[in-house]
Amino acid sequence: MDLNIPLYVFLFFALFIFFSSFFTVKQQTAAIIERFGRYQSIRHSGLQLKIPIVDKIAGKINLKIQQLDVIIETKTKENVFVKMKVSVQFKVIQDKVYEAFYKLEYPHDQITSYVFDVVRAEVPKLKLDDVFERKDDIAIAVKRELNEAMTTYGYDIINTLITDIDPDIQVKNAMNRINAADREKSAAEYEAEAGRIRIVAKAKAEAESKRLQGQGIADQRREIARGLVESVDVLNKVGINSQEASALIVVTQHYDTLQAIGADANSNLILLPNSPQAGSDMLNNMVASFTASNQVGEAMKRAKVSEKKSTPKPPIFPESHESEHGEL
Known part of the structure; x- marks a missing residue:
């Protein structure tokens, strides 16, 4: 019975040595054997063999693309503090x-230090608006600096992205007020232009x-005049002279107007004078006005003719003897 105990120990030790000789490495992972x-070797994905007790796995490195988010607080050219989030892949x-x-024990700390250094060197050169507009340029500068530094340590910088720019809350509120004021100004200008267009269009329509x-x-007046001429011609043909015809037309229109006013029950218009003699008086006044106007015109013509006659003519000098008979 005592002889079996060393046998079990030997078998157990042999199995331990056998199983400890094999190990597996996952995909996109590298194992360092010392x-x-x-340093002895680097083993990649799959089933691997090592010498038990002599060889050991010193560590494993992830070969996948990793991302590190760095939060940085810095200030711009006009001394505005901003927080920026830089994502490094x-x-x-x-x-x-x-x-x-x-060669590198803490890669995340090293990358963070370089990001801080580049961002705090680039952002203070720019104004706040330029930081938003040129964030891609800042990201490119960070990537270039990181590549130069980290390639030596076996790291490749795939991409750098500035995913967030957060100014101080007071500055953010001020920027929002400025944007709101600009939009209100633009709206007022558009409204004023629209009002001007409406006024111009209305004026053109009214004109x-x-x-x-x-x-x-x-x-209308041309047709009325033509109608009056035709009416006078018709009345002249039946033996009514022009004055009588005009009186008849005026009286007829006067009573037609009275009839039209009376036909409207809701009308409150009063025509003065409205006696039967009103048409005749109106005609007499018109005839008197025309006669006076004609008299004034004739007087002005006679005055112009007499003025021309009273103006002395320039003297006519006789021609010289030499011009009459020619040179002797």
């Missing part, structure tokens, strides 16, 4: 796993309306 504390170069494992109205009145 032998007695000295990086990975370990597969051929430089040794450098990534042995066109007045023109058409005047044209209509002119056409």
Whole structure:
């Protein structure tokens, strides 16, 4: 019975040695093997073999693309403090796993330091509005600086993105007020322009309306005059002279107007005078006005003719003897 105990121990030790000789490495991962504390080899994904007790796995490195978010507080050219979030996407170069494992212990801290250095060197050169407009330029500068520094340590910077720019709350409120004021100004300018267009359009419409109205009145009066001429011609043909015809037309229009006013029950218009003699008086007044106007015109013509006659003519000098008979 005592002889079986060493056998079990030997079997157990043999199984332990056997199983500890094999290990697996996951996809997109690299394992660093050391032998007695000295670098031995790099093993990639799959089933791997090592010498038990002699070899050991010193560590594993992730070969996937990783992302590190860095929050930085800095100030702009006009001393406005802003918080910026810079996302750095990086990975370990597969051929430089040794450098990534042995040369750099804390890669995240190293990357963060370089991001701080570049951003705090670039942003103070820019105004706040320029920071928003040129954030891609800042990201490119960060990537360029990181690539130059981290390639030595076996890291490749895939991309750098500035995902957030957050100014101080008071500055943000001021910017919102400025934007609101600009929008109100633009709205007021558009409203003023729209009002001006409406006024111009209304004025043009009114002018066109007045023109058409005047044209209509002119056409109406022209037709009335033509009708009066035709009426007088008709009355002259039946033996009524022009004065009697005019009186008849005036009286007829006067009573037609009275009839039209009386036909409207809701009208409160009063025509003065409205006696039967009103038409005759109106005609007499018109005839007297025309006669006086004709007299004044004739007097002005006679005055012009007498003025021309009284103006002395320039003297006529006789021609010289030499011009009459020619040169002797």
